[in-house]
Amino acid sequence: NAGVTQTPKFRVLKTGQSMTLLCAQDMNHEYMYWYRQDPGMGLRLIHYSVGEGTTAKGEVPDGYNVSRLKKQNFLLGLESAAPSQTSVYFCASRSGANVLTFGAGSRLTVL
């Protein structure tokens, strides 16, 4: 049982480049989330999904897009990366009010 898997774990981009972070969960969870974590800021919600085919904006959605074409996958896209998007990104999933299960994180650096 892998839980929540994020790929890639590390990535360096130049300003203006695009990329996609992939999150996969094998727990049949309905809810999936993308957070970013910056020093002194805690975890901030970027986008989330309450089920296959649905997405919604979180606290800091600007500059990001998401898609949930399959229940087990939640993709986070950066169309034109900016240095302000340098961060550690965490994907999480849950079912109902149960515990959030987090991935190991993806460290993104934008030069």
Add this chain to the structure above:
Amino acid sequence: KNQVEQSPQSLIILEGKNCTLQCNYTVSPFSNLRWYKQDTGRGPVSLTIMTFSENTKSNGRYTATLDADTKQSSLHITASQLSDSASYICVVTTYSGAGSYQLTFGKGTKLSVIP
């Protein structure tokens, strides 16, 4: 606005000592409160969950308390070990109706246990 405040921001203690981390929240309506442990370079992992009717819950050397009247929770760590060095995050869940839940995160307390 729903808020979760944690204190202290950081804490350094000697191995073997006890410590208490605080979490105050202004979230309503309250569904549950969880404490997560996040090791450096890893994702957060749930330590314990507190519902409205629970005052105390233990998980090994970790004991969480909840005072729903004052909207405060604490996480007490007994006989600390070097492996307790981590960030501890308080997360409060509200139920928005129609099966929808909202999670509010604290910024975490960074605990360093030194030999």
